[in-house]
Amino acid sequence: MNLCRLLLILFLLGFQSESIAHGSVTPEGDLCIIKIGFYSAHFKIYLPRTREHQDYCEDLPDTGETVFVMEYTYGDLGQVPVDFRIIHDVTGLGRFAQLQDVEALSEEEIEAATVIYRPPLKQPDIYTINHEFEESGNYLGIVTARHPETNELYTAVFPFEVGYIGYGYLPLFVLLLILGQGSYWWMSRSRNVARQVRWQTSD
Secondary structure, X not given: OHHHHHHHHHHHHHHHHHHHHOOOEEEEOOEEEEEEOOEEEEEEEEOOOOOOOOEEOOOEOOOEEEEEEEEEEEOOHHHOOEEEEEEEOOOOOHHHOOHHHHHOOOHHHHHHHEEEEEEXXXXXXXXXXXEEEOOOEEEEXXXXXXXXXXXXXXXXXXXXXXXXXXXXXHHHHHHHHHHHHXXXXXXXXXXXXXXXHHHHHHO
């Protein structure tokens, strides 16, 4: 029983670590927030042809027409030129890719991996961009905003998967439970055998 509790704690810690590592889009209550430096916006993704009004934070179950939406919340993001890029995940890090991993890529690598790019554009209140994903796989979203006064550049990177099945860590958790139960059974059996040997020796 204690072993099962330990495995459950480890699973939850692993899930928490995944959430922390998963880019610049974070769930807050019922909303998803993208943070671009001190700028922030509500972030939603829609699959109008296959999922109608269902919205997603990052991972998408289907390919096809996809609509990315940012509703500005703080930092006057609507007054700042924002550029939006999606690339194939050429880092090989999947959901653990972060800004420094993208910065390590050359401009040529980024250009070659780009599937959609919109140059800096001001869109007051709501920023939207559409893309037709033709193949499933791992992608990186890169959103950049430049401060109009300081000229400082702020960038958010969010990894996501298209054609996401959604099992997550469940198979690993089930495997850990099976291994944990097997280990508990084996240790209990070993203790019983040891007791029987001691009793036979004492007799």
